[in-house]
Structures are given as C-alpha cells and as structure tokens.
Amino acid sequence: MRVVILKNAAAVAQAAAEESIHRIGLADLNTPATPLEKPVVIGLATGGTPLGLYRAWIQAYQSGQISFANTMSFNLDEYVGLPPEDPRSYHAYMNENLFWHIDIPTGRSFIPRTNVSNLEESAADYEWKIEQAGGIDYQILGIGSDGHIGFNEMGSSLASRTRVKTLTKKTRLDNARYFDTLEAVPTMAITMGIGTIMNARSILLLATGAGKAKAIRDTVEGPVTAMVPASILQFHDDVTLMIDEEAAQDLSQREYYLESEANRRRIEQTN
Ligand code: F6R
Helix, strand or coil, rough: CEEECCCCCHHHHHHHHHHHHHHHHCHHHHCCCCCCCCCCEEEEECCCHHHHHHHHHHHHCCCCCCCCCCCEEEEEEEEECCCCCCCCCCHHHHHCCCCHHHHCCCCCCCEEECCCCCHHHHHHHHHHHHHHHCCCCEEEECCCCCCCCECCCCCCCCCCCCCCEEECCEEEEEEEHHCCCCHHHEEEEECCCHHHHHHCCCEEEEEHHHHHHHHHHCCCHHHCCEHHHHHHHHCCCEEEEEECCCCCCCCCCCCHHHHHHHHHHHHHHCC
16 A cells, blocks of 8 residues: 655645546546547545545646546445435535536446435446446545445445445434534445445545544554455555545554655656
C-alpha cells in the first residue's frame, strides 16, 4: 500500500486531483481527435471526503485541461427508499457535485437503481453492467469511521459482489447530518461488494479528519478482517491512500511512510 500523508484536507484534494488526472489520463483524453475504442471506467464515491477532489476536477475541466468525454463511471452505492430526484439521494449528490459540471456523456454514468420493485435483480444487473464495461479501471474510495468501504459494513463477506446491505446504526448516525432526523436516514442501500471493489485495477482511497484515524490505522496496519472491510485492500497490488495529518495520527509507521514518499519523489525527479 502506498500511504501519502498530507497537511490537511485541501492538500489531499489537490494531490488526489493530480494523481487521478495522471493515472486516469484525463489530460490526454482531452484531445477529441483520439476517441478511444473503450472508455476509461472510473469508480466514484459520495460523502463529504471526495468533494474537494470533485471541485478540483471541475476546475481543471472548466479551464480546458482535462475532459471526461472518453470515460464512463460507476458509483459505489445508493440508498434504498430515496428516489433519484430526492436531494439526499446519491443520484442528486453526483449531479450537483460533479456530473452537471463536466462532459461525461449522458447515459455513461451509472448509480445503483434502488427505486425498483426487485432490489436483488437491480444489484445483479449493476454488477453485470460493470463487467460488460470491462471492469473498473480507477476506483475512488472514502472510508467510514468503522472501516467500511462502499456500504460494506463490518462483517461483510470479503468476496461480496453488488447487493443489498442493511446499514449499521453507526453509519446511519454518521450520515444523519444530511437528514432531519436519524429515523429519516435510510436503513438499506445497494452497494458494490468488496469483491467488486477489489477487481478495480487501481484504487485511490481518501481520508481526512481525526474521526478516520482509527479506521486508517486498522486498514493499513491491522490484520485483514471482515470486521474492518477496508483492511482487504492490503491484498490489492495498486492502492494509494491519500490522508491528512489528522487521519494519519494513529499510524505507528508514520515516519516510514513519509520517508518512502520522499524517496518516491526523488526517484520520479531523476527519471
Ligand atoms: C460513499 C461511500 C462511503 C463513504 C464513507 C465515508 O459512496 O461509499 O463508504 O465513502 O461513508 O463518508 P464521508 O466521506 O462522508 O466521511
């Protein structure tokens, strides 16, 4: 795992934008003369953490540096019980915070459909769509304060695929800030599974704030366990964590991660 420790949330957003633009190739995809046979598939997260990254992407797009015209996207999850037009749904979040401001082609951004009569069929269909798209090339992740990724709560099968999950009280409490009352927070979601996420070719996980410090320590330095779903990322061969000082505060090998990054930069400069 590559662990990049940065000063604060703004520095995380900036570094995540640079890293993802480079890794996805968003600047090269800017040339309309080179349409790709297969769009680059980006996995997207919602929540508070990626907002700075999305703002940086929008700015880079609006100033003509990058384009999403040759991409498609799959979101990690969506609440059950909120129609897409509900302002608290992840459909609405994505429209407001990203899709309305960039050039991702209409019909090429997918979010689990939860306003359907058959939720299990909808989840299976989402998994199939990801497969048909050739899998996810680059996945953006946040992390819950209990170590969840997507809405894969503690105890989720580490091999799980897209499915319906019941949200824990902790996750509902963490997300209650977007709703009037705790009771109004949906109790279920459709989420990509941990196996689905692990199939992504490359993963960028972002975390900021002291509330994520324990989850980050358990993810990076703890044993791999279904009780900390993000810890499975230790088995992925291309994961980068970009975290701020507060989220890094419980890491026992903090100095080592800083030194490794300094060495990486030195090597990049000499190449
Ligand atoms: C969101 C998602 C969740 C969040 C996590 C952290 O699509 O899948 O795993 O990434 O709950 O949320 P924030 O960023 O609001 O702390």
